[in-house]
Amino acid sequence: MIQSLQRTSLAAAIGVLFGACGGGEPETATAMSMSRTSSLVVSSATATTGCPALPLNGVDAQTLTGASTPLQLGSYGTRRPGAPVLVGGKHSPANYRAAPVLPNWQFATSDPTGGVLTFECEVAPDAGWHSYKRSGSAHEKVVVTGGRNAAPQHIYTVYNGQQLVAALNEAGLAPKIVRIVGHIDLRMSANNTVFKEYESYTDQKFGGSVSIPSNTTLVGINDAQGRAARITGTTLLIGGELAASQGGDAEADFKAWIAAGKDGDLFPTWTRNIIIRNIALDTP
Numbered sequence: 001m002i003q004s005l006q007r008t009s010l011a012a013a014i015g016v017l018f019g020a021c022g023g024g025e026p027e028t029a030t031a032m033s034m035s036r037t038s039s040l041v042v043s044s045a046t047a048t049t050g051c052p053a054l055p056l057n058g059v060d061a062q063t064l065t066g067a068s069t070p071l072q073l074g075s076y077g078t079r080r081p082g083a084p085v086l087v088g089g090k091h092s093p094a095n096y097r098a099a100p101v102l103p104n105w106q107f108a109t110s111d112p113t114g115g116v117l118t119f120e121c122e123v124a125p126d127a128g129w130h131s132y133k134r135s136g137s138a139h140e141k142v143v144v145t146g147g148r149n150a151a152p153q154h155i156y157t158v159y160n161g162q163q164l165v166a167a168l169n170e171a172g173l174a175p176k177i178v179r180i181v182g183h184i185d186l187r188m189s190a191n192n193t194v195f196k197e198y199e200s201y202t203d204q205k206f207g208g209s210v211s212i213p214s215n216t217t218l219v220g221i222n223d224a225q226g227r228a229a230r231i232t233g234t235t236l237l238i239g240g241e242l243a244a245s246q247g248g249d250a251e252a253d254f255k256a257w258i259a260a261g262k263d264g265d266l267f268p269t270w271t272r273n274i275i276i277r278n279i280a281l282d283t284p
Helices: 069-075 161-171 201-207 250-259
Strands: 002-007 014-018 132-135 138-143 155-158 176-181 209-212 216-221 235-238 274-281
Touching (some): 069 161, 069 209, 155 161, 161 176, 235 274
Parallel strands (some): 155 176, 176 216, 209 235, 216 274
Antiparallel strands (some): 014 274, 132 138
């Protein structure tokens, strides 16, 4: 469920909100910080609490989370090097061209906020069709909280693509806040010191994509020079049409779910409750 896409200046970045929504004022708390290793989530607690409690005018979208979203995580974010080959008769190696020379990315090395949470704790705005779920013949108010219910150990600050992937894999479906500082590009590795262009369709599709699971707030933090957090050469995937069980058919399973009189909003494999804010996004 996509709420809105606002394009502003690069400094203001691109704001994207996913899911059903409610309103809230920014609060302050101290986050946990992730040390800048190349791939592992290594957190050191600087606080004992996450976001403060907030009364909600509606159903918390976290309660609508499906059970199978984590199945998508392991497929993405790990490079798959190898020569280009035909994939389903497509993506002919003869069509590949040399990649252009890229500019030097502005990688950050520290968090200018000191890990203090502000807008990361906000719920999504209360505006539009996405604020409701069907409840029989009526509609029920829904508040998209993203990851604001995150426990302290699931609040991360990341500086490279490997940390971003590791944070999402560690938290899974649990509420999580992931704060990006600087520039994320999955073609970069070894703590943003080694660049390797995608080698094939498969390498870019799986190694250059990040699957965002339910109950996530993903936000960009401006660096010490005021530059917006930015994601380049990396695709953000928000959910996917999955079967109710492995080996099934997504469309047939959903139709059977509805035919059985079940609530379509509760179909178990849908990704729900995601907020993405203040990040400049470049296409791969």
